[in-house]
Structure formats: C-alpha cells, structure tokens
Amino acid sequence: MDISAQDIELLNRVQKNFPIVSDPFAEIASELGRDKSEMINRLALLEQAGFIARFGGVNNHKKMGASTLAALNVPTEKIDEISTLVNSFREVNHNYLRENAFNLWFVVTAATEGKLQEILSEIQRRSECELLDLPMVKSYHIDLAFQI
Amino acid sequence: MIPAEKQQLLLDKLSSGLPICEFPFRRIAEELSLDEQDVLEFYRTSLANGTTKRVGMVLNHQRLGYRSNAMVVWNVPGELVDHVGELLGREDKVTLCYQRPRRAPHWPYNLFAMIHGKCRQAVLAEIARIRKENGLENIEHDVLFSTRKFKQTGARYAS
Numbered sequence: 597m598d599i600s601a602q603d604i605e606l607l608n609r610v611q612k613n614f615p616i617v618s619d620p621f622a623e624i625a626s627e628l629g630r631d632k633s634e635m636i637n638r639l640a641l642l643e644q645a646g647f648i649a650r651f652g653g654v655n656n657h658k659k660m661g662a663s664t665l666a667a668l669n670v671p672t673e674k675i676d677e678i679s680t681l682v683n684s685f686r687e688v689n690h691n692y693l694r695e696n697a698f699n700l701w702f703v704v705t706a707a708t709e710g711k712l713q714e715i716l717s718e719i720q721r722r723s724e725c726e727l728l729d730l731p732m733v734k735s736y737h738i739d740l741a742f743q744i
Numbered sequence: 745m746i747p748a749e750k751q752q753l754l755l756d757k758l759s760s761g762l763p764i765c766e767f768p769f770r771r772i773a774e775e776l777s778l779d780e781q782d783v784l785e786f787y788r789t790s791l792a793n794g795t796t797k798r799v800g801m802v803l804n805h806q807r808l809g810y811r812s813n814a815m816v817v818w819n820v821p822g823e824l825v826d827h828v829g830e831l832l833g834r835e836d837k838v839t840l841c842y843q844r845p846r847r848a849p850h851w852p853y854n855l856f857a858m859i860h861g862k863c864r865q866a867v868l869a870e871i872a873r874i875r876k877e878n879g880l881e882n883i884e885h886d887v888l889f890s891t892r893k894f895k896q897t898g899a900r901y902a903s
C-alpha cells in the first residue's frame with residue numbers, strides 16, 4: 597500500500613485538535629474538502645496496514661497513576677529470555693533494545709507507586725540484572741503529535 | 745456523571761483504541777452503557793484539565809518510513825537543565841523531552857530527548873545540528889539508537 601500526498605495531509609490532520617463531537621470525521625472531511633465515508637474507509641485501511649498505531653490518545657501518566665522508564669543491563673545471550681520476561685507484565689507498554697550497556701529499555705505504568713515498585717523489584721529479581729528506575733522529573737515537551 | 749471505574753475504562757480506551765467509524769464516541773458509550781453526551785463531556789474535561797494530553801490518531805513512525813529512533817541523553821549541570829530542556833523541547837524533530845534522575849555510579853544523564861528520522865545518518869546529522877545551533881557542544885551526551893522493538897502498546901491503568 598502506497599501513501600499519497602492526500603494521505604499525509606490526512607494523517608497530519610488527525611493527530612491533534614481532534615474534534616470531540618458525535619460525528620468528528622464529518623468536521624475533518626469538510627475541512628479537507630473530502631467525502632466523509634471515503635475518508636473514514638481510507639483511515640480504516642491506513643490503520644489495517646499499520647500506518648496508524650491506534651485511534652485513541654495519550655494520557656498524562658503523572659495524573660493517572662505511577663509510571664517510570666526503566667533499563668536493564670542484559671547479557672547479549674539472555675536478551676530474548678529477559679525481553680520475554682519483561683513483556684509478560686501487562687504494566688509494561690514499551691520495550692526496546694538500545695545500544696548501551698543498559699540495553700533493554702521499557703516503560704512501566706501502574707495504578708500506584710507501590711504496585712510499580714513491586715513490579716520493578718520482581719523484574720530485577722527474576723532477571724538478575726542491574727535495573728535503573730528513571731521516573732520523569734519534569735516534561736519539556738508534551739505534544740506527541742509527529743508531523744510527517 | 746460517570747462512575748469512577750468507568751472513567752478509568754474511558755481513559756484506557758484512549759490507549760487500547762477507539763473504533764474508526766462514523767460515530768466513534770457513541771460506539772464507546774454503547775459498549776460501556778453510558779450516554780454519548782456524557783462520554784464527549786468526559787473526554788473534553790479530561791483534555792482541559794490535563795489528564796489526557798491528546799486525542800487523535802497515534803502514528804506508527806517506523807511503518808511511515810521513520811525507521812531510525814534515538815534516545816539522546818545528556819548530563820546537564822543542575823542550574824542549566826531547565827534551560828536546555830526547553831531548547832530541546834522546541835526542536836521539531838524532538839518528540840519527547842524529559843528530565844529524569846541521575847543514578848550514580850553508572851548513569852550520569854539527567855535529560856532525555858527522543859528523535860525520529862528516516863535513517864541513522866539523518867538522526868545523527870540532526871543531533872549534530874541541534875548541538876551546534878543551541879550551543880550544547882560541551883555538554884556530555886550519548887546516543888542510544890533502538891535496534892529492536894519488543895513491545896509498543898498504550899498504557900493501561902485499570903486493574
């Protein structure tokens with residue numbers, strides 16, 4: 597599936613200032629001068645093809661509960677095993693391998709700080725790796741929209 | 745008024761995904777046995793008070809050709825960290841910029857900026873430009889490219 601200039605315009609539009617109204621796509625379609633049904637079908641296709649990760653949004657972790665960025669220094673030969681262990685926690689929502697001695701980086705969110713610390717301790721204990729707990733102190737950029 | 749447990753479910757819906765269809769909020773309201781107007785009001789309030797940062801489509805950068813992603817970490821003296829954080833936060837290609845604690849002895853970095861680009865070369869060029877234009881060349885930093893993605897989902901809070 598190829599992305600057209602019209603798709604890019606649409607993808608840039610639907611990332612932010614999304615109308616919170618009953619029929620939001622009608623507003624966007626009229627702004628972009630497109631047919632609403634055709635546009636909704638196109639968005640559904642773009643989602644199916646994986647260009648759109650989800651239609652939803654991003655909550656402010658600080659106001660929701662506890663969250664942190666954590667890192668483990670995993671020996672290369674144990675990467676598959678430990679990443680599977682980390683992924684098995686449903687409180688883990690991002691998990692990436694990165695180029696550093698601390699090579700496995702993941703975000704943990706939980707309803708309370710106590711629960712969060714419990715999960716981190718368990719991951720540390722079961723992985724037998726050194727763990728960095730790096731909660732956000734301050735945000736300098738909160739707009740996650742990404743113009744393409 | 746929406747009961748607390750359903751408020752949590754509505755917030756989690758933003759992470760797990762709303763349906764792409766003609767009346768998406770009505771569909772969610774029906775699913776949770778709520779009134780559509782109450783759901784709309786809830787999301788508007790949540791955006792207004794900062795509980796929700798954004799409602800809309802979340803793109804898959806990699807799928808769109810932005811295959812390279814680096815977490816750039818900086819060791820900024822305490823009195824400069826807000827200033828440098830704001831400079832980085834203003835850069836177009838920086839999608840996230842957070843201050844986080846240092847962890848001695850192995851982790852001296854207190855400022856994190858995420859940068860996406862079409863390839864590693866483009867990201868490195870962008871980092872060099874950002875360092876030069878903002879006068880950050882003397883600040884110790886490291887670039888952690890991601891080499892594999894094991895998981896990417898929205899956050900969940902409801903138990």
